[in-house]
Structure formats: C-alpha cells, structure tokens
Amino acid sequence: DAGVTQSPTHLIKTRGQQVTLRCSPKSGHDTVSWYQQALGQGPQFIFQYYEEEERQRGNFPDRFSGHQFPNYSSELNVNALLLGDSALYLCASSQNIDRAGNQPQHFGDGTRLSIL
C-alpha cells in the first residue's frame, strides 16, 4: 500500500520563474493539503483540496495556486518565485469520511525547493 508520494524530490529555480510540484495521496484518501516548511521552522498550511476544489486556504499570496484531479492527486503551483519561497513543501493526505477531523494526515517526503 503506497503512502503519499511527491515529485520531484529536489528542485532548483531562479527568481521570477514558475514551478509545479506534484502529489499522489495515500490509497483511499480523498483530501490533500499542502504545507510550506522553511528551514528550522514548523510547517505552515498553504491550502487544502477536496472534491477538486480548494476548501481552505492559509495566509499565502495568490502566487500560490493548486489543483486536484479526479484521481485525487494534486499539484501546487508557485508563480513569480521569490528567494523566500525556498523551503520544503510537504503534501499530506487524509480521508474526509466525517467532519470530525480525527482522521490523521499522512505526509509525503516533501519536495525541497531552492530559489537562486
């Protein structure tokens, strides 16, 4: 049973470029959340997708956008990259079987994005 998979593992971009990160959720999971983890800090919530729509969004600018596909996989897009976007980007999946939220989120290994 594959867990959450993310690609690529590492990525180097320059300022002003655009990047797309990908995530495949754990089998049976239908909800995908994205987090940004700067070096030495805890993860910060970017947004969450369910039923192919953005359900909740954290305090991130519109340069950060996403998409969820019918097979529940998801993409995170970042436009006009800034040096401050350098971070580990984590994808987490979970089941939306009830509103209680007691289903834990399972995380992937992340994509390390470096901006030069």
Place this chain on the structure above:
Amino acid sequence: AQTVTQSQPEMSVQEAETVTLSCTYDTSESDYYLFWYKQPPSRQMILVIRQEAYKQQNATENRFSVNFQKAAKSFSLKISDSQLGDAAMYFCAYRRFTRGMRFGAGTRLTVKP
C-alpha cells in the same frame, strides 16, 4: 487565530531515560484535535500520537503518552525508555475539524547513548 507554542527548541535525554516535550496552544474552540508528529532527518512527518479534546483520558501509544490539560491549553509528550531512533524534530499540531493543521516551531530531541 489558533497558535501553537513549543518553548523548548532543543532537548536532550539519555538512552533508556524519560523525557517530556512541552506544547501550549491558544484557541477559543471546545472541539479540536491535537497531534504530535516526529520528523527525522529523512524529512517525512510521522504521526506519533493524537488526542481528541473531548476525551479526558490521556492518549497512550506504547512508549509515548501525553498529558492533556484542556483548561490550561497544555499538551505535553512523554517519551519513556528513550531509544536512539527517537532522535528527531518533534512538532505539536492543532486541528479543528478537517481543516489544515497549525504546527508549533518544533523541538529537536537528541538521544545520548
């Protein structure tokens, strides 16, 4: 907005000893979930233990247990019989319903042989 605070940037414990990691949070809600995640150098966040706010009984998972004080908004993690493999960053997290989680800044745990 809900905030999660981990006041111990680093902690150290001798192998086979017990260590407690602290976490406090701020919320005006009564129903929520609290989690402890472990992040080794391999980067993957691994769920250690979770606690439902409506349950008074503290959660336990093998060598890991929590001390949940709802009125004090405190959620500490106790690791008993520490092992070398426990060395990692530990993050406390808050979640309400199915929303995104809010994490603390983390505590780096070192285990000395």
